[in-house]
Amino acid sequence: MRAIVVKGFGGPEVLELIETPTPEARRGQVRIKVAASAVNPVDVATAAGIMHQIGNAPERAQVGIGWDVAGTVDAVGEDVTGLAVGDRVIALLDRTGAPLGAYADYVVAGTHAVARVPEGVDLDEAATIPLPGLTALQALEALDLKPGDTLLVTGAAGGVGQFAVQFAAARAIEVVAQGSPEDEGFLRAIGATHVVHRGQDLGEAVRAIHPGGVDAAIDAAVLGIAALDAVRNKGAISTVVGSVPHLRGIRVHNILIQADETHLAEVLGLVAEGFVRLNVAGSYPLERAGEAFTRFSARGVRGRLLIKP
Template sequence: MRAVVIRTFGGPEVLQIADVPMPVAGEGQVRIRVEAATVNPVDLATRSGALTEAGLLPARDVIGIGWDVAGTIEETGPGVTGLRRGDRVIGLSDRLDVPLGAQAEHVVLDADAVAAAPAGVSSVQAATLPLNGLTAAQALDGLDLDHGQTLLVTGAAGAVGGFAVQLAVARGLRVIAVAGADDEPLVRRLGAELFVPRTARLGEAVRRLVPGGAHAALDAAVAGVAALDAVRSGGAFAALVAGGAPLPLRGIRVFNHWIRADSALLSRLAALVEAGSLTLRVAESMPLDQVAAAHRRLAGGGLRGRLVLTP
């Protein structure tokens, strides 16, 4: 079968479509025939070597690429219950140190990393949910805000930020969205009550809207200390990338959120998609062999939705 791998770090040119052995589902695992796999910023960081430099990924001869998958189960391993061959599913490959990722014709995942795909949407759309949806939901859990409190979301027009806005509103939070000026209509449609352009001085702009500052920030755009300045003393701050957490000034609880697979939460997110409460956004779908072009497009920025590869 074909799979995207790297054997050395560098630019998009190091990405290879390799012929590799078919993976076999082991104890508690399923093998999925991949119909769609999303390209995310973590893939670019893996390919460039940034994750290895940060101590998150050991160097190895072959590294697989890809976290998000949508497809159909074609094999279940011993001990798997609740999932059957032919089931349409979504899943998350949340381990970095693997020879094969989700950007392949087939992938093996632990059964507890897989959930039924949302009904009524294509596999290309469904593949955009696991990594970004789980990241937003789990970060919100970590912030632990009460109904009616205010949440600052940077990068609110992006994949993680957009999910965060909708999920926060569903929890009864007041959302202050930070995005480009042209994105204000989009983030307001997603449910943001207040808007601040990303070119503004966040601390001053947010305090004009919310005296004292926001109760918390979910920093999807890696604004760092600028976003921290918009949080009131004693608040909370969720950073989403390695090195993105600023110092915990003014008693603010600062933490790095590290994504983990969670089939139960993924099922709940899929139900929100089915109910129309969570919006899936696809910038473009591309054949698997155009993975290098997808990396270049993502690195160029400006996308409103994810790029999705179709084996």
Template structure:
């Protein structure tokens, strides 16, 4: 089979399309014939060696690429539940240190990381929400929200931030969205009640809306202290990516969130997609042999929607 890997770890130019053996599922695993796999910022990070630099993964000769996947079950290992060959599924490959991942023609995943795909959704669209949707779901949950509370979402036009806006709105929260000036219509369409241009002084702009501060922030843009200054005393700050963990000032609870993939949350996310709460946005598709173009386009920034590889 063909698969994308990174070996040099010096950016998107390090991506290699290799020929390798089709992996076999072990106990508690299924093999998926990949129909589509989105490209995520974390994949760019892998090509730059960030997991090794930040101590999240050991150095290795070859790093697999790709987290999201949609496709059909191709083979089933022992004790892998009731999956049948041909079942449409979505999954997330959450281990950084794998030599082969979802940017390939086939991928093997633990059954806990796989669920049936949303009904009525094309598999290219189904490949777009797994990693970012799970991160957003777990981030909003970490705020311990109560209906009627006001929350700030930074990076609200991005993958994680956009889903956080939709999920927070669904839970009855009032959302203040921070994004670029050109994204106001987009984030309001996702459910934001208030909009703050990211070029403004964030704490001042948010406190003009919520003078005592918002109840919590999902900091998808990793703004850090500036985002925390918009939170009321005793509120919550969810820091959803790597980098330094912000201090807990003014009795604010800070949680640095790393996604945990499990069937229960994946099933909940699929339910939200089927209900129209969580949207799917495909910006463009690329064949595996043109994956470098997709990675470079993502690295340039400004992509709204997902870039999806189609083997």
């Protein structure tokens, strides 16, 4: 089979298309014929060597690229129940720095990381879910909010932010979304009640709406202390990269993404019921993955970019 790997670190130029043996599904695993993978910031960071520099990936001669995958089960290993050959599925490959990733013709994944895609949900669009969808859901659940509570989402038009806004709106949580003026209409359409703009003093802009601060925040834009400043005393914040100080009694949750088939199935259910929309901005064949990286790194892409074998 074909796969994209890196054997040295850098920009799009280090992505290498190789021929490698097709992996076999072992105990507790399924093999998936890939329909599409999605480009994530962690993919670019892995290719650049950042994940290795910060100690989140082991040193090895070859590193696979890609975490998000959608496709069709074409083989099952021993002790697999609930999944069968022919099932349409999504999966999250969360083993950082593994020799092979999701940018490939086939992948293997443990059943704990795989969920069946409901009828009516487009398989390519479903490839946009795993990493940002799980990050947003796990960040929201950590905050333990109730209907009517208030939530700030920074970077709300980005991958994680879009999911966070929609998940919160589906739970009747009032969302204050931070984004560009150009994204305001889009953010309101996906469930934001209020929109504050990038470049504003975030704490002051949010407190102009809620003087005491919001009940909680999901800091998808990694703004750190600026996001914390918008949260009320004894509120809560979920960070997706790094952390913030424990000030004013605010609970801090550092979200470290983990594969979870139940959470994946929950997101897919929300999509099937029409509570969550999925956005694909473009797709590239496997051999043009470098072009996808170049476009992704240029910023300003509202939807997700797909890699298709």
